[in-house]
Amino acid sequence: MRFSSVRTAAFVLGRELAITALLLAGVSLVVFAILFLAPGDPFSLLLEGQMGDDAVREALGVPTAWYAQYLSWVSNILRGNFGTSVHTGLPVLSEIIRVGINTLYLTLGALLITLVIAIPIALLSARMGNTSLTLPLTIAAYVISALPVFWLGYIAIYISTHRFGAFPIVVGSSGTQGLNMTAFLLPIVVLGVGNGTISEVVRYLREEMGRVFAEEYIRTAKAKGGSVWRHSVREGFIVPITQIIATKIPFVLGGAVVVEQVFNWPGMGRMAWQAAQTRDYPLIMGITIIAAVIVRMGSLLQRVVHFMVNPAAAGD
Amino acid sequence: MAVEPVLTIEDLRTYFYSRSKRAFIRSVDGVGLQVRRGETLGIVGESGSGKSVTALSVIGLIDAEPGVITGRVGFRVNGTEWSLLPSIGDHVSLAEEDGRIVEVVKDNRGWRRKVDRLMHGVRGREISMIFQNPRVSLNPFVTIGSQVAESVLLNTGIRNRREAAEKARYWLEQVRMDSPGLRFAQYPGDLSGGMCQRAMIAMALSSEPSLLIADEPTTGLDSTIQSKIVELLDDLKKAVGVTTVLISHDINVVARLSDSVAVMYGGTVLEYGPADRVLSPDFLPKHPYVEALLESIPSERHIKDGLLPRAIEGEVLDTVNAPRGCRFFDRCHRITNGIEEKCRDLEPDLAEISAGHQMRCWLHIG
Numbered sequence: 001m002r003f004s005s006v007r008t009a010a011f012v013l014g015r016e017l018a019i020t021a022l023l024l025a026g027v028s029l030v031v032f033a034i035l036f037l038a039p040g041d042p043f044s045l046l047l048e049g050q051m052g053d054d055a056v057r058e059a060l061g062v063p064t065a066w067y068a069q070y071l072s073w074v075s076n077i078l079r080g081n082f083g084t085s086v087h088t089g090l091p092v093l094s095e096i097i098r099v100g101i102n103t104l105y106l107t108l109g110a111l112l113i114t115l116v117i118a119i120p121i122a123l124l125s126a127r128m129g130n131t132s133l134t135l136p137l138t139i140a141a142y143v144i145s146a147l148p149v150f151w152l153g154y155i156a157i158y159i160s161t162h163r164f165g166a167f168p169i170v171v172g173s174s175g176t177q178g179l180n181m182t183a184f185l186l187p188i189v190v191l192g193v194g195n196g197t198i199s200e201v202v203r204y205l206r207e208e209m210g211r212v213f214a215e216e217y218i219r220t221a222k223a224k225g226g227s228v229w230r231h232s233v234r235e236g237f238i239v240p241i242t243q244i245i246a247t248k249i250p251f252v253l254g255g256a257v258v259v260e261q262v263f264n265w266p267g268m269g270r271m272a273w274q275a276a277q278t279r280d281y282p283l284i285m286g287i288t289i290i291a292a293v294i295v296r297m298g299s300l301l302q303r304v305v306h307f308m309v310n311p312a313a314a315g316d
Numbered sequence: 317m318a319v320e321p322v323l324t325i326e327d328l329r330t331y332f333y334s335r336s337k338r339a340f341i342r343s344v345d346g347v348g349l350q351v352r353r354g355e356t357l358g359i360v361g362e363s364g365s366g367k368s369v370t371a372l373s374v375i376g377l378i379d380a381e382p383g384v385i386t387g388r389v390g391f392r393v394n395g396t397e398w399s400l401l402p403s404i405g406d407h408v409s410l411a412e413e414d415g416r417i418v419e420v421v422k423d424n425r426g427w428r429r430k431v432d433r434l435m436h437g438v439r440g441r442e443i444s445m446i447f448q449n450p451r452v453s454l455n456p457f458v459t460i461g462s463q464v465a466e467s468v469l470l471n472t473g474i475r476n477r478r479e480a481a482e483k484a485r486y487w488l489e490q491v492r493m494d495s496p497g498l499r500f501a502q503y504p505g506d507l508s509g510g511m512c513q514r515a516m517i518a519m520a521l522s523s524e525p526s527l528l529i530a531d532e533p534t535t536g537l538d539s540t541i542q543s544k545i546v547e548l549l550d551d552l553k554k555a556v557g558v559t560t561v562l563i564s565h566d567i568n569v570v571a572r573l574s575d576s577v578a579v580m581y582g583g584t585v586l587e588y589g590p591a592d593r594v595l596s597p598d599f600l601p602k603h604p605y606v607e608a609l610l611e612s613i614p615s616e617r618h619i620k621d622g623l624l625p626r627a628i629e630g631e632v633l634d635t636v637n638a639p640r641g642c643r644f645f646d647r648c649h650r651i652t653n654g655i656e657e658k659c660r661d662l663e664p665d666l667a668e669i670s671a672g673h674q675m676r677c678w679l680h681i682g
Contacts, residue, residue: 217455219377220447224467224519225440234457310457310503 009307016303020296027292028077031285032070040279077289083282087275092286096268100290103267106188106259107252111245113192114252117141118201119241125202126209126236138206142199149194149255153262156190187263195255197248204244205237212236234309246302249295320392322527322559323351323374328387330366330373331420332380334636340417342635343369345583346386348666351527356553356560358574358591360567360609362632366583367563371529374400375439376431382422385410391438393526398438402430441471444520448532450512454504461500464488464519471523487518491548510541514548521556529561534569542569549573567613571595576672579606582633582643585666589673601669601680604650642678650679 063069076083082092121141125134212218212232221231257269264270268287275283330344344366351357359367373384385408389400407427411419447453455463464484465477474480481500488496491514504512513533520528533549534542546569553560553573564570570577574591587594587603597610597617608628618625630647639645641660651659655678658664666674667681675681 214379216447216449216453220445220453220516221455222377223375223439223445223447224523225436225470226466231455231458 012303012307016300020293020300023296024289024292028074028285028289029070031288032066032073035281035284036066036069041281073285082286082289085275085283086280087278087283092282095271095283096286096290099266099271100268102265103253103256103260103269105184106191106265106267107249107256109184109188110191110195110255110259111248111252113189114195114198114201115241115245117193118198119205122202122205123209126206126213138202141202144193145196145199147194149191149196150258150262152194153187153190153259156186157262160186187259187265190263191252191255191259194259195248195252197244197251200248201241201244205240208240209236238309239306242302242305246298249298253291253294319352319354321350321390322353322392323349323561324388324390324392325349325370325374326388326390328370328373328384328389329417330369330378330384331382331417333382333420337636339636340420342583342638344373345635345638347580347583347585349578349585349588351559351561353559354557355575356562356573358570358577359561359563359580360565360570360577361580362565364632364635365580366635367565367580368531370580371445371531371561371563375443375445375529376400376435381424382408382420383424383427385417385420385422391442391527393442398434398442400434400438402427402434406430440467440525441523442525443527443529444523444525446513446516446520446528446530446533448535450516450536451504451507451509453516454512456504459501459503460488460507460515461485464515464522467519467522471525484518484522487522488515490521490552491515491518493518508541509537510544513537513541513545517545517548517552521552521558526559527561528558529563531563532565533562534564534566542566546572567595567609579603579609581605582638583635584643584676585674586644586676587674588666589675593673601675603675603677604648604679605644608647608649642676652679655679 063072073083080093082096084091085095088095118141121134121137125131125138128134130138209232212235213228215232215235218228218232221228253269256267257273259265260267260270261273268290272284272287274280275287326348328344328347329342331340331342333339334341343364347366347370349357349359349370359370361367369378372378373387374389378384384401386404387401391398391400407430408420408422410417410421454460458466461481461484464487465480468474468480468483468487469477472483474483485496485500488499493499493511493514499507499511499515504515507515517533520530530549534545537545549562550573552558560573562570562573571591576589577591577594578585578588579594580586587606593599594606595610597607597615602610605628608626611626612628614625617623628647633643633646639660641658641662642648642664645651645659648659658678662678664676664678664681666676669675669680
């Protein structure tokens with residue numbers, strides 16, 4: 001029995017890794033294709049206003065065919081070399097890691113805020129149905145989730161600075177990386193509230209909990225005098241919560257791009273934005289690949305949790 | 317009748333409100349039953365006759381509204397007496413029209429809280445339940461062994477996890493689980509339906525209850541497995557001797573395991589008495605419904621006389637529009653001119669026709 005569960009684990013892990021590899025190949029190809037088809041290329045960017053491209057290309061042995069360019073980029077990435085930023089000349093990977101930490105703070109903090117708001121509403125309304133307490137809370141969750149995050153960000157800045165003079169709002173210029181603890185909070189709260197996922201967490205979790213409460217095995221638990229919560233927590237809470245976190249990571253990352261821009265937060269999202277504006281090809285492609293890896297890691301984590309909750313059911 | 321009743325149900329009514337029909341579904345409509353210590357009471361009836369709802373009402377597991385609206389359920393073990401239903405007057409007010417309930421106002425939240433308080437220490441500990449569809453009635457995320465052990469920890473004096481696991485293993489052996497040691501660590505999804513039902517039975521018995529309610533324990537299983545489960549229940553009945561309420565639409569199962577039988581139809585009991593009288597085709601008098609019911613199942617007699625089982629004509633009673641008179645009126649073949657009017661307009665009482673044998677029919681209580 002133990003052996004078979006180890007085998008299932010290996011199978012699930014192997015399959016997930018294969019999916020990840022396929023996905024990354026697909027993402028890299030698509031990003032490359034978009035940038036390749038866009039006017040201009042890194043080479044002409046580097047040599048702007050200088051001698052004719054083709055001659056230099058040939059002299060430096062830079063491939064012109066798209067597949068040759070793609071393969072040389074991918075093979076470098078596989079060796080851990082993401083290239084150097086056209087703009088700053090710094091290695092892409094270490095730059096991403098440096099600012100990625102800030103984005104990690106921002107997104108994890110925001111996710112925590114989202115869950116802290118959404119979970120109690122979901123649990124209350126799953127347990128009690130629509131009451132004079134849960135209905136307004138649910139409606140509020142939907143209204144808040146409908147607010148665009150950039151608008152929420154500016155409103156938050158307006159209120160806190162102009163009304164209360166609180167918070168040093170601008171977190172850091174691109175040069176300074178030191179983060180001030182109080183300045184930390186506002187962007188995190190804004191992203192947590194405004195990433196548009198609160199209502200979905202509420203809806204999904206409430207639905208799943210409600211469904212599990214109505215399962216026959218919960219009736220059995222009641223019939224033997226056991227705790228309903230103890231029996232419903234795995235299928236009704238842990239599984240849906242990891243599922244929704246995994247599926248909402250892209251949305252939180254997307255929201256982070258906007259929030260980092262609004263609050264001048266020195267993170268990956270703002271770096272991506274700047275890279276896109278300055279056509280910093282290696283940086284754009286590197287960030288995209290890293291973002292895809294993060295999203296996949298979320299799903300992987302979800303699979304691991306599912307497996308821990310129920311080894312028997314995780315195989316399918 | 318010297319043995320004291322363990323469970324006494326009086327005038328139980330459990331209604332559900334149907335939004336689409338804007339009317340009450342009268343699932344259980346005035347049921348009264350008694351279960352004496354050590355006996356097995358079989359409840360038979362077609363689907364929708366209110367058998368399961370009666371059982372769920374008794375242990376307070378009705379979730380839909382309004383649920384139980386009248387009745388009294390007494391439960392008595394070793395001189396201790398419990399009332400399993402909150403007093404109706406505190407939570408329910410009814411409006412009647414022509415002797416029929418047309419409006420119910422019920423404080424469901426208060427009711428549920430009260431029921432849970434009344435059931436504390438009774439549900440699981442004194443009364444255990446076996447459900448149909450064992451595969452979905454066990455928690456798919458918890459191993460079989462842990463689920464049985466949990467019942468032991470919750471409902472017996474055992475507080476030690478290892479002892480509880482020991483006890484769980486003992487009960488898995490008692491229900492003749494093959495290789496109980498292996499099954500102990502498996503999840504319900506790894507087991508067949510029959511094995512799951514054995515686990516369910518082990519779990520129900522592991523709390524050493526005073527009353528066991530088995531709700532369609534063989535439904536949804538292969539017929540070979542069905543007969544094995546019936547055999548197991550029969551053996552356990554002899555070995556453990558637990559007082560049982562057995563609910564089934566399978567007359568053969570009920571006939572084999574029960575001491576007394578209640579036949580339900582449209583939310584009421586039509587005939588109630590010793591199993592060998594009620595379910596024997598040769599014992600007369602019979603309620604016309606029970607007679608038709610026995611005609612509808614294949615038996616030795618059919619084979620001997622070369623007859624085919626006969627289906628009961630008509631539809632199962634729609635309890636939303638239950639007739640004013642006898643509930644079996646539309647499908648009954650025994651109505652005579654003399655009583656037709658009475659049958660149509662007036663519901664007969666469940667009256668004693670001989671000692672311990674009750675019937676709800678104008679033919680016999682006229």
